[in-house]
Amino acid sequence: MASRFVDRAVIHLAAGNGGNGCASVHREKFKPLGGPDGGNGGNGGDVLLVVDPNVHTLLDFHFRPHARAGNGKIGQGGNRSGAAGETLELRVPDGTVVLTERGEVLADLVGPGTTFVAAQGGRGGLGNAALASKARKAPGFALLGEPGESRDLVLELRSVADVGLLGFPSAGKSSLISVLSAAKPKIADYPFTTLVPNLGVVTAGDTVFTMADVPGLIPGASQGKGLGLDFLRHIERCAVLVHVVDCATYEPGRDPVSDVDALETELARYTPSLGGDLADRPRVVVLNKVDVPDAAEIAELVRPEFEKRGLEVFEISTVSRKGLRELTFALGAVVERYRAEQPPPEAEKVVLKPLAVDDSGFTVEPDPEEEGAFVVHGTRPERWIRQTNFGNDEAVGYLADRLNRLGVEDELARKGAVPGSQVTIGDISFEWQPSTPGAVVHLSGRGTDVRLEGTDRVSAAERKEARRIRRDGPDEESDGE
Incomplete structure (x- = not known):
């Protein structure tokens, strides 16, 4: 049976997820205050495309278009960090061009050993040992690992011929x-x-x-x-x-x-x-x-x-x-x-572009779908949202402190947000309750935050019902009662 030649393939890649950090306290006889010792989660594995001179076709990707790297392991007590996820290397022919589904060229892989990071693994979450500070001596929470990058890419083989x-x-x-x-x-x-x-x-x-x-x-x-x-x-x-x-x-x-x-x-x-x-x-x-x-x-x-x-x-x-x-x-x-x-080939240079001094790293815009609501865009705020365990009040309080230090609250107030305004960051929507500028974090029980105790926070189901009533009006049955 003759071998098939495939010079174009669509691949679906998923990098590994980062492991969650560990919230642990050192326990040893006669040492009741051992301190936090939760380790960090491991980083998720990357998906790499590597030029291999022994590969001459994209046939493997035609039959196996899905590829996934290994997930990072969770951290453990005793300051033991989780293992990093296994990196997945996919071998491609010399002359492979990597494109998005819209046709944008991402990389032109020429030369044996040339490597392209096609999907980047998620960061591992910090354990409570790394989160300890003067304000939080023994954090009762840890950060979650970030999900790995998922991408659909097009590979085209353009032979290197003279x-x-x-x-x-x-x-x-x-x-x-x-x-x-x-x-x-x-x-x-x-x-x-x-x-x-x-x-x-x-x-x-x-x-x-x-x-x-x-x-x-x-x-x-x-x-x-x-x-x-x-x-x-x-x-x-x-x-x-x-x-x-x-x-x-x-x-x-x-x-x-x-x-x-x-x-x-x-x-x-x-x-x-x-x-x-x-x-x-x-x-x-x-x-x-x-x-x-x-x-x-x-x-x-x-x-x-x-x-x-x-x-x-x-x-x-x-x-x-x-x-x-x-x-x-x-x-x-x-x-x-x-x-x-032809110009002589130049070694690829890695150029680090630091953020400008006046670049806050986020933007606040009115929510186009709901009046009086706001949407926060930015790499850091969206990453912090993914790292937060919203079932832990102390973790939510830590998130509020990070957003406040970044200047999100000041920008919300400047854009006209009032207490109770709905704010969306990433996939999470919540009612904004501004904190006192410069307020000191009060010590409380592990996993709790006094600022969130006794608050009448509206559940997601209640917010959804309120939006429905504003849009469609009350139900007829409720009007007759």
Whole structure:
């Protein structure tokens, strides 16, 4: 059974969740006040894409598109931190491009060992030992671990080839690559014999380059006809494009000049969607099958037309091997010129961009769905919400202190929020009760906060019912009672 070639795949990735921190107090005989000793939770594992030169297709992702890294372990007493989740490495071919579902390019993975963090694991929560302070000698809570990042990505394989062969079906591209390299593609005399791109390594003196045989193009390919446009991404990186023309074709209405013009038209229509600059790449015309007498005459007739356009022309025969040596060295020279013109590769630099002095890291905006309500956006507030155990009043009080120190309460007041206004941060909505600026946290029982004792907090169900009444009015049955 022949192996399948897959050059595009959609993958669904989930990084590992961070482990929860531990709330523990050291207990030992004759030491009743041992202090907090809860360890931190472990970080969730990342999902990495790593270039492996031994991988040549995206077939594995076609059959197994879902991948998940390991979760971090929870912290334990005795200041024992949880183990980090196992990082998942996914091996991809050289030349893989990572895109979002909307087509935005995230990474171009070229070169063995190149690594891209496709999904980042969640942070582990701090244990109560790390949360201890002068105000909270023995915190009765710990922070929750953050969920890992989940992403849907598109992988496209754009082969790293120096020379791309273009031509109609059965023009002789597979035969050419088979005689110039050690590649052994399927060769036959019927259209669309080649169903997958073939790569071969060619040596021309001291120059070694790769050649890609792309499945045949036909007129109308940009509208979905034929096979070739599905594989054009494999020639985007090529230094030179070679038009392989069948001079011995017996199809009516076809000749070498019209063949090249038709393929250039289809290439020009599709190039904008590739995002490359194929229009500027040098072209070479190869007039194939000149071992046939009629084909040799046609080659002599059309050669001046191509040379008039500034194209370099070679007459070859893959059967008699006529002109192959001249073609090989000519392509090697073009590849060398292209390589010399490219800027030297620069090592990737990690640029740290600190926040501006006046950047608070959050914004407060009116809630578009409810009058008098507000929504807080920001990396830190939303992360703190995910880390908070809302079943623990002391943890909720700690969250209030963090938001107050960040300036969220001052900004809410400036935007017109009043006590009782609904505030949404992340997935959590609550009624805002401003705390006293500069207030000292009073010591209380573990897991409790005196500021939250005795308050008439409205439950989520009651808030939902109140919103329904404001929107739809009271029920008819309640009006009649």
